[in-house]
Amino acid sequence: MKSPELLAPVGSYEALHSAISAGCDAVYFGITHLNMRAGAVKGFDFEDLKKIVGICHKNNIRAYLTVNTIIYDTEMELMEKVVNEAKKNKIDAIIASDVAVLQYCHEIGQEVHCSTQLSISNTEAV
Numbered sequence: 001m002k003s004p005e006l007l008a009p010v011g012s013y014e015a016l017h018s019a020i021s022a023g024c025d026a027v028y029f030g031i032t033h034l035n036m037r038a039g040a041v042k043g044f045d046f047e048d049l050k051k052i053v054g055i056c057h058k059n060n061i062r063a064y065l066t067v068n069t070i071i072y073d074t075e076m077e078l079m080e081k082v083v084n085e086a087k088k089n090k091i092d093a094i095i096a097s098d099v100a101v102l103q104y105c106h107e108i109g110q111e112v113h114c115s116t117q118l119s120i121s122n123t124e125a126v
Helices: 013-021 046-058 073-088 099-108
Strands: 007-009 026-030 062-067 093-096 112-114
Touching: 007 013, 013 026, 013 046, 026 046, 046 062, 046 073, 062 073, 073 099, 093 099, 099 112
Parallel strands: 007 026, 026 062, 062 093, 093 112
Antiparallel strands: none
8 A cells, every 4th residue: 555645835945944854755835826825925936946846856855836726818828837847847746726737737748736726516527
């Protein structure tokens, strides 16, 4: 039987190092305003992606990027930029809650996980 993954939220480099020291298997974080924690923490930006992934992979930790808000038409270009940068920087997976993000990740071959923010109310959506 496979053990559950210990996944820790990180909103700063201090939190990232603490999560790694505490023995997590993976971390998740957001960049820009396309994540549910954007208003709660200072957060990271595009320049942090490569550094965070490097720290995580050096420590055998998976790095997940949250893009788990509703994506409006005016945010589609930014969403694609975020996902493209994540893939370029070898993020392990995107955590998404909007169908547009799920579809775009599949289109470009980026691993994607469903966020707890995702609402599924019928079998067709599944």
